[in-house]
Amino acid sequence: MRFFILKAFIFFILIYAIGFIAEWYYDDYFHPGRFYRQNKIYWILNKKQGDYNFALLGSSRAANVVDVNTLEREITGEGINIATSGSGLAENYLLLKKFLENQNKIKILVINVDEYNLQSSRMPYPFTDYLFLPLLKEKEISDIYRDAVTSEKYFLWNYVPFSKYAEFNEKYPLEFLFKKSDFPKVLSWDTTGGSEILREDEFVNFESIKKTEIFIPEKTDMLYLTKIIDLCNQHDIHIFLYSAPQYQVSGVDEERKKINTFIDSIAKKHSIPYCQFYSHPICHDKNCFRDYTHLNYKGALRFSTILGEKIKDTF
Amino acid sequence: MLFNSLEFILFFPIVTLLYFVLPYKYRWFLLLMASCYFYMAFVPIYILILGFTIVVDYFAAIYIEKASGKKRRNLLIISLASNIFILAVFKYYNFINENLSFIVTLFGHENPIPFLKILLPIGLSFHTFQAMSYTIEVYRGNQKPEKHFGIYSLYVMFYPQLVAGPIERPQNILHQFYEKHNFQPNQATEGLKLILWGMFKKILIADRIAAMINPVFNSPQSYEGIPLILASILFAFQIYCDFSGYSDIAIGSAKVMGFKLMNNFNHPYCSRSISEFWSRWHISLSTWFRDYLYIPMGGNRVKISRWYFNLFFVFIISGLWHGANWTYIIWGALHGLYLICALFTAKASEKFVSIVRLTKAPILWNACQTLATFLLVCFAWVFFRASSFSDAYYISTHLFSNIGQQLRMILTDYGNSRMNLVYLNTGMISFATLVVFIFVMELIQWKQRKEGDTRYFFQNKPIAIRWSFYIFLVISISLFGVFHNNSEFIYFQF
Numbered sequence: 001m002r003f004f005i006l007k008a009f010i011f012f013i014l015i016y017a018i019g020f021i022a023e024w025y026y027d028d029y030f031h032p033g034r035f036y037r038q039n040k041i042y043w044i045l046n047k048k049q050g051d052y053n054f055a056l057l058g059s060s061r062a063a064n065v066v067d068v069n070t071l072e073r074e075i076t077g078e079g080i081n082i083a084t085s086g087s088g089l090a091e092n093y094l095l096l097k098k099f100l101e102n103q104n105k106i107k108i109l110v111i112n113v114d115e116y117n118l119q120s121s122r123m124p125y126p127f128t129d130y131l132f133l134p135l136l137k138e139k140e141i142s143d144i145y146r147d148a149v150t151s152e153k154y155f156l157w158n159y160v161p162f163s164k165y166a167e168f169n170e171k172y173p174l175e176f177l178f179k180k181s182d183f184p185k186v187l188s189w190d191t192t193g194g195s196e197i198l199r200e201d202e203f204v205n206f207e208s209i210k211k212t213e214i215f216i217p218e219k220t221d222m223l224y225l226t227k228i229i230d231l232c233n234q235h236d237i238h239i240f241l242y243s244a245p246q247y248q249v250s251g252v253d254e255e256r257k258k259i260n261t262f263i264d265s266i267a268k269k270h271s272i273p274y275c276q277f278y279s280h281p282i283c284h285d286k287n288c289f290r291d292y293t294h295l296n297y298k299g300a301l302r303f304s305t306i307l308g309e310k311i312k313d314t315f
Numbered sequence: 316m317l318f319n320s321l322e323f324i325l326f327f328p329i330v331t332l333l334y335f336v337l338p339y340k341y342r343w344f345l346l347l348m349a350s351c352y353f354y355m356a357f358v359p360i361y362i363l364i365l366g367f368t369i370v371v372d373y374f375a376a377i378y379i380e381k382a383s384g385k386k387r388r389n390l391l392i393i394s395l396a397s398n399i400f401i402l403a404v405f406k407y408y409n410f411i412n413e414n415l416s417f418i419v420t421l422f423g424h425e426n427p428i429p430f431l432k433i434l435l436p437i438g439l440s441f442h443t444f445q446a447m448s449y450t451i452e453v454y455r456g457n458q459k460p461e462k463h464f465g466i467y468s469l470y471v472m473f474y475p476q477l478v479a480g481p482i483e484r485p486q487n488i489l490h491q492f493y494e495k496h497n498f499q500p501n502q503a504t505e506g507l508k509l510i511l512w513g514m515f516k517k518i519l520i521a522d523r524i525a526a527m528i529n530p531v532f533n534s535p536q537s538y539e540g541i542p543l544i545l546a547s548i549l550f551a552f553q554i555y556c557d558f559s560g561y562s563d564i565a566i567g568s569a570k571v572m573g574f575k576l577m578n579n580f581n582h583p584y585c586s587r588s589i590s591e592f593w594s595r596w597h598i599s600l601s602t603w604f605r606d607y608l609y610i611p612m613g614g615n616r617v618k619i620s621r622w623y624f625n626l627f628f629v630f631i632i633s634g635l636w637h638g639a640n641w642t643y644i645i646w647g648a649l650h651g652l653y654l655i656c657a658l659f660t661a662k663a664s665e666k667f668v669s670i671v672r673l674t675k676a677p678i679l680w681n682a683c684q685t686l687a688t689f690l691l692v693c694f695a696w697v698f699f700r701a702s703s704f705s706d707a708y709y710i711s712t713h714l715f716s717n718i719g720q721q722l723r724m725i726l727t728d729y730g731n732s733r734m735n736l737v738y739l740n741t742g743m744i745s746f747a748t749l750v751v752f753i754f755v756m757e758l759i760q761w762k763q764r765k766e767g768d769t770r771y772f773f774q775n776k777p778i779a780i781r782w783s784f785y786i787f788l789v790i791s792i793s794l795f796g797v798f799h800n801n802s803e804f805i806y807f808q809f
Contacts, residue, residue: 004500011782015789152321166793174794175744 019161026165030134030172040196041131043189044082044095050104053077054311056194057092057228058112059123060085061244065295066110067304068193074308077107081194088126089117089224090148094141096228106237108315110307111228113266114243115259116293118217118225130168133157147220197300198290215259229270240311241267245277245303247289273314280306316356318564319518326353327568330474334572339495343465346492350474354437357478361436364401365472371397372446373467376453376460387454394450398443405436410639438478440636444603446471449485451607458485466492473574475565479558481579481599488576496573508785509567512759514796515788516560520756522797523749524553527739535706539716541725541736547710550700551693552753555584558597582764584692587684589653592692600636604629623658627651637699642707646698653691748795 029035032045040063054075056062062083072079082095096109120126127148135141136157146154157164165172189196232239243263260276267274282288288299295303316322330349337345355362375394379387403411409430416426449470452458461467470489476482531538531546538546562579569576579599586592593601612625627648634647657664673680694711701707724732738746766774773781 001498001500004503011785014782014786018786018790019793156321162793166796167798169794169796170799173744 016161019163023162023165026162026172027134027137029177032131032134035134035176037131039131040084040189040194041095041128043187044084044194045098045102047080047082047099047104048102050080051078052080052104052106054079054108054110055099055106056081056083056110056112057096058083059087059092059114059117060294061114061116062110062112063194064196064198065244065300065303066112066195066307067197067300068195070301070304071308071311072193074305075108075312079193080106081192081196083112083194084128085196086123086125087117087128088120088123088148089221089228090120090144091127092117093224093228093231094132094144096231097140100231100235106235108238108240108311109228109232110240110242110311112244113225113241113263115213115215118221118259118263119215120221121218122213129153130171133164133168133172136164147223195300197297198294199297200290213255215255215262217262225266229272238315239270239272240314241272241274242307242310243274243276243278245280245283245288245295245299247286247292248278248283275307275310275314277303277306282306316353318561318568319514322356331568331571335496335498343463343469343492346474347465347469347472350469350472350477353474354472354477357437358434364405364436364439365442368398368401368443368446369468369471372450372471373461373464376450376467377462379450379453380460391450391454395447398447402439402443404431405433405439407635407639441480441482442471442477444482444600444636445476445480448482448603448607452485458489461485461489473569475569475574476576479561479565480597481562481565481577482603483577483599488574491574494573499573502573503571506567506570506572509563509570511567511785511788513560513563513565513567514792515752516556516563516756518792518796518798520749520752521553521557521560523745523752523795524549524556526797527741527746527749528553531739532700532702532706532710535701535710535713539713540718540721542739543710543714545737545739547693547697547714550696551584551689554696554699555580556756582760584689585685585764586688587681588688589650589657589691592688593650600633604633608632623655626654626658630654641704642698642701645704645707646695649695649698653695752791752795 032042036042054071054077056066056068056071056079060083063081063085066081066083068079068081082099084091084095087095092111100106116123117126127144129145129149132141132145136145142158145157149157153167157167229239231237241263243260256278260278263276264274266272277283282295282299282303285299288295288302290296290299316326326349330345333345334342351362354365372394375390379390379394382390412426412428412430415428419426449458449461449467453460461470466489469492470483470485471477473483473488528546528549531542532550535543559580566576566578577599579597581595581598583592583596586595609625609629612628613621614625615622617625628651630647630651631644632647633650634643634645637643637646668674668680673683697710698704698707701710721732721736724730725736734740734742773784
């Protein structure tokens, strides 16, 4: 019995040690600053010492529907779109924090807030956990993981070495260790300022009528929205909140009004300008939409001009 | 709860530790509670179905022992009928109704019988068959009825084999719940090795293959020729690794606690005939059908035409056992036909072998037989895996379509054809990795056969070699295992 326990213990220690070394190596090798991955998050994490007049933050209703080049013409000065499609506010906070840590400067932060990122658990993948794994040991990032992933996963990834990379081994395949690719000099996001405007012009799924779902803001999302605001205050960044247009067949339904009022109350509480476009005429023009919640190319250019004017008027 | 889940990795050591720490008299209760928890992790309410069969069979067995003559027989019928009723309602009702609707609409009417919106309870066919084997054995006088309700419940619900077998016989397992198991380091080591081996087969091979071939089987009409052949062959490995992996984990987890479950697989793809295949594949089910259906029907001690009928009928039922779909019935029928054809042509085949003098080259003859059996089994698996009869028909009729042109394209890699046709869009490295791991598995299994021990894992080798192998398995699972598909074991649905 004693021999069995001793053997089991040694075997466990061996596995643990191998896992620990492998994780240490992977953390170093796949560090976003050293390993190139064709992903917008990595592009943002690698932006250093920039001086921007404005930056856009949020989910696809910032990343895909606001054109930085158009906005630059309206507001003047360089801008950047650090919003990521499908993201929640926890991921937005993390990206903003890292962006500022990399000695980037922003004067105005334009944040997209709506019922999607205020109820991020309804989104399919609001926190792209696998992309930040090499940074998990950093305390602040670990705290975000605690809020964004299940407690079992948080425990496993933090205390069982290499388990985080084992779970995402298709994102961190062994072959990457043998064919490290260098960072390209120019990425597509460099030419668009980070905007990823949707090129499909045709309205998708036009037949079905989309009704606004019952709105219940989530605690974690509210917490990270507050953290973003606090972070901006620390760095003397002006904030501009907006809710992007969504296609409406007719009128504005009650639930949407409730959402507007809620976001407006947050804005007022923090003395931040808020602009909602739910009742804007663009919402009824289906030629401007790709689907119910995203503008198409034409719509994005039109909306970017409108948004630019609003920001210009505000600041 | 899945064996390949984080929950099980926590559940198993806790239950095992408590099992050995607790005084002997409370252990059955711990196992029963653990089994309830294990089962309720899927759909909690379905524990009531298990409860129903347990209560019915428990009392039926007690009364069967006391009764005699017709009454004894009637009690058995009541017990079997209640089990079959549960199966019929939850598994076959919609299937029967669907077919009824089809027939009724042929005559221009509408089927007034409503469809049930119910989820099939996990492992229903397994625990129902295990419960049925108990009452049948009591009826036959081979087993005394279990008076302890808790122990009997545990017989049906013992968590390692609750949802996908092996379908145990009462003679093998019931008495083990009364035995006082002390912790045996050797048994625990063997059990843990089996669990690791099962995980290797499931997470690394079966789930990798699933990711590769699911697109082919989900829309087979987009493919023809080589991808269909590859998907059919790979599915044979997938289902083997999936189900035998599950059995290994089940047997291994029971073994750590000192329980011995029956072996469910014995290198089935090395079989030289279909009848041999069935003595090596899902042994607990094939022996169940043999003992409780085939032999009571007369087995082979009847007229030859009746014998063929018996064989065919048993395989049809076996197909139906797997699922309420015509594809499963055809799969079973195919195996029945294979067997009948083999019997029918046995003499002619012997004559042919002696004429071409294949008996002088036994290795070649064995290889031919093994390959032929494997290909026949693969062909039948197409019906097992396909989503519908029309999909299965399409696959089986397009296996060799356009194959010459595809081969030429592959040789020149025209239009990225190797990626599309050979690697099934997963990439060369991923495909090669899979092939390497299948090779490793086959190598180990070949060694197991050679050593005559299905649990062979370098037993007599120095500790450094053994441990290197175990560490290789752990590292391989970590680096190449599939953890993101949330993949259940295929046989859970039955």
